[in-house]
Amino acid sequence: MDRNSNKYTFIYAVIMVIVVATILTFVAVSLQPFQKKNVELEKKKNVLAAFNVESNPDNVESLYKEIIVEVFAINVEGEKLDNVDAFKINLKDELRKPPADQQWPIYVAKTQDGDLKYIFPLYGKGLWGPLWGYISFYEDLNHVFGVYFDHKSETPGLGAEISTAEFQKEFIDKSIFDENGNFVSIDLIKTDASDNNHAVDAVSGGTITSHGLRDMLKTCLSAYLKFIENNKK
């Protein structure tokens, strides 16, 4: 057959695409269980990070089992939902639903001295892409015990600083309610925030990322507000 004819070119292209698609599908499907496992471990690792526990792929499973005593979902009214696999909830999807249908997961962790800590997942958007993270509270559901933030594509050295330990340390012991018990969330401000109980230093050069982080905290914590008010001590 003439290698330069249209017919030959077309048939060649079609066969090539079918063969390549088959190979890729086979590889993707057979590796999927491993990849899913990795994503799950990563999530557990992040939850533990918000609880100030460092873990690696080898010990994350056992640490998680030891520390996280309960995972459940609530609706925006703060009522516990039954028959929901809270670990599988994807906040990105929940935020698109009307508030009444949203489900919000809560992780409960127990420290060695028997204190309970509550971990809330967060999801929002930064400058270039999504931000996400976890924030954990003391039993009073007011003071922050630890946070973990990550991002998809914020600028390295600027917005991406939100995922560094130095930045995240600032959140510890800040509180989300003011003296009168009003919900104020945690702000990111330009000036020194060391004396401010409800704010931290924003990232220099990362204003939009900082605003995204502030909005993420406010939006997501508002969804948990009913639960927090019902359960705070």
Place this chain on the structure above:
Amino acid sequence: MFSKKNLKLLTDPINKNNPITVQVLGICSALAVTVKLEPAVVMSLSVIFVMAMSNVVISLLRNTIPKRIRIIVQLVVVAALVIIVDQFLKAFVFDVSKQLSVFVGLIITNCIIMGRLEAFALSNSPKRAFLDGIGNGLGYGAILIIVAFFRELFGSGTIWDIQVVPEKFYQLGYANNGLMILPPMALIVVGVIIWVQRSRNRELIEE
């Protein structure tokens, strides 16, 4: 298999015809993934694999490929191999795949690969194409690893994430060079490598 001529295919790209320092191809990924040694090594292995395999596949198909869609066929082969590598990394070395993120995908556009397919695989036997692929992959990897070694050593004081600069140095006032972590320093390290290579290998110096 390893006649003198074939061996040359393997060794030439490592030094005299190095894809990065002599052909100046594939610079972009050399800047991006060389902050630490581990991702640099994984990236090198991925490129060696993709390069050798795509060279062999294209060389096997070289007498059937319609001239007019030659580049498209090459791209499809390279893209398919890269996706396979990416899927394997995601399944077995998740942490590294997170660090490499888009750069694995960008192997598709790595000029070394398309360059070798066009220049070599289309007109040579699979065996020779395979050696050429491995050789060029090694040449690329060697530079990547040298650059990553120095950047990690001076930028973070570690090698393969193991602390090598003793704590004492820091107490005496030594500080990690933050500039080494930024992409421009990779370019400067590559420049130094080119300098060293040319001063030792006079025939590379242009008039």
